[in-house]
Amino acid sequence: MKHRATNSPHTLWSSAMYTTINETGQLNNYAKEPKMYYAHYPTFWEQRRYAQLGGAAVLLLGLTLAVAFAASSVA
Numbered sequence: 001m002k003h004r005a006t007n008s009p010h011t012l013w014s015s016a017m018y019t020t021i022n023e024t025g026q027l028n029n030y031a032k033e034p035k036m037y038y039a040h041y042p043t044f045w046e047q048r049r050y051a052q053l054g055g056a057a058v059l060l061l062g063l064t065l066a067v068a069f070a071a072s073s074v075a
Contacts, residue, residue: 018030042050 016032020028
């Protein structure tokens with residue numbers, strides 16, 4: 001198999017596509033793999049912010065359910 005990097009006209013961006021050609025001449029295009037990186041453990045302030053956002057989400061969900069329940073029993 002031959003491997004070569006080409007610019008594909010069918011991509012939205014002009015990033016490199018990897019193309020393989022088998023013995024019968026069929027092409028197979030592969031996307032470029034992104035660079036890997038490791039996530040870091042969230043700091044105290046990031047954890048605090050996540051807790052605040054979670055609390056706000058719970059309050060919003062509770063308010064939404066309360067309004068739906070009140071509107072359904074108005075009849």
